[in-house]
Amino acid sequence: MKRIVTTTVAGALIAGFAWAGVPARDAQAAEIKWYGQAAFRIKTPGGKVIVIDPFITKNPKTPAADKDLSKIGKVDLILVTHGHGDHLGDTGKLAEMTGAKVGVNADMGHTLRILGIVDKKQLVRFNKSGPINPIGPDITVTMTHAEHSSEIVHKGPDGKEGIYPGGEPAGYVIKLEDGYTIYHTGDTGVFKDMELINDLYKPDLVLISIGGWFTMDPAHAAYAITRLLKPKMVIPMHFGTFPPLKGTPEALKKYLTEMGSKTEVTVMQPGEEKAFGK
Numbered sequence: 001m002k003r004i005v006t007t008t009v010a011g012a013l014i015a016g017f018a019w020a021g022v023p024a025r026d027a028q029a030a031e032i033k034w035y036g037q038a039a040f041r042i043k044t045p046g047g048k049v050i051v052i053d054p055f056i057t058k059n060p061k062t063p064a065a066d067k068d069l070s071k072i073g074k075v076d077l078i079l080v081t082h083g084h085g086d087h088l089g090d091t092g093k094l095a096e097m098t099g100a101k102v103g104v105n106a107d108m109g110h111t112l113r114i115l116g117i118v119d120k121k122q123l124v125r126f127n128k129s130g131p132i133n134p135i136g137p138d139i140t141v142t143m144t145h146a147e148h149s150s151e152i153v154h155k156g157p158d159g160k161e162g163i164y165p166g167g168e169p170a171g172y173v174i175k176l177e178d179g180y181t182i183y184h185t186g187d188t189g190v191f192k193d194m195e196l197i198n199d200l201y202k203p204d205l206v207l208i209s210i211g212g213w214f215t216m217d218p219a220h221a222a223y224a225i226t227r228l229l230k231p232k233m234v235i236p237m238h239f240g241t242f243p244p245l246k247g248t249p250e251a252l253k254k255y256l257t258e259m260g261s262k263t264e265v266t267v268m269q270p271g272e273e274k275a276f277g278k
């Protein structure tokens with residue numbers, strides 16, 4: 001059964017029934033918070049915390065109340081899709097504060113270590129395919145293809161900027177303890193092997209880039225959803241943060257309707273947290 005439980009707004013829906021008053025929580029559900037752009041925190045049904053692409057303190061869409069990294073609380077795993085600043089973001093600081101493991105492509109791992117951004121002991125260097133179980137046997141993380149780029153621009157102690165290798169851009173498929181499967185596309189154009197991701201992992205929920213310019217726009221995202229990925233639900237991301245990212249959830253919904261899609265679109269606001277599960 002599908003569950004959507006709003007934890008930040010009264011009047012939540014649980015199992016199809018409207019709740020009013022108390023914020024609803026479901027111990028079995030994954031709680032997902034969006035910070036804007038591609039930054040998410042996933043609290044798993046078993047109590048683990050995974051943060052993806054923590055671009056928070058300088059994210060124009062992150063509410064002021066959420067820019068304090070200490071409010072994120074414990075973090076078991078940070079996953080970074082690629083080296084651009086709106087994804088690598090606060091990874092170094094958050095890793096230092098929380099002691100979390102940091103999952104990145106193997107090449108970016110070397111760069112983060114050599115530049116002193118992430119301690120070697122915390123790095124989990126892997127590559128597309130995997131899969132791996134970096135925070136216990138019940139959660140599986142698979143790195144996927146993404147059609148993008150990944151260099152790292154880093155300012156050294158002398159204040160000068162340098163460009164460093166960020167390895168291959170990626171997305172992540174995360175299978176939680178209860179089997180609920182989330183695919184974070186990373187920044188990507190549409191690519192035919194999204195079919196493979198559907199065949200192999202059957203994601204229930206896709207966190208999908210729709211802003212255009214650097215990634216899929218709403219029309220491309222609608223194609224990916226309808227023809228390739230066919231998930232039960234999507235959350236649009238990577239739109240509206242900067243002027244070129246003009247794609248909107250409304251445009252995505254229009255294209256999905258035109259294509260006869262059965263996928264549900266859950267539009268989140270930056271700072272909002274909702275619960276998701278089978």
Ligand SMILES: [Zn+2]
Nearest residue numbers: 084086087187
């Ligand atoms: Zn980006």
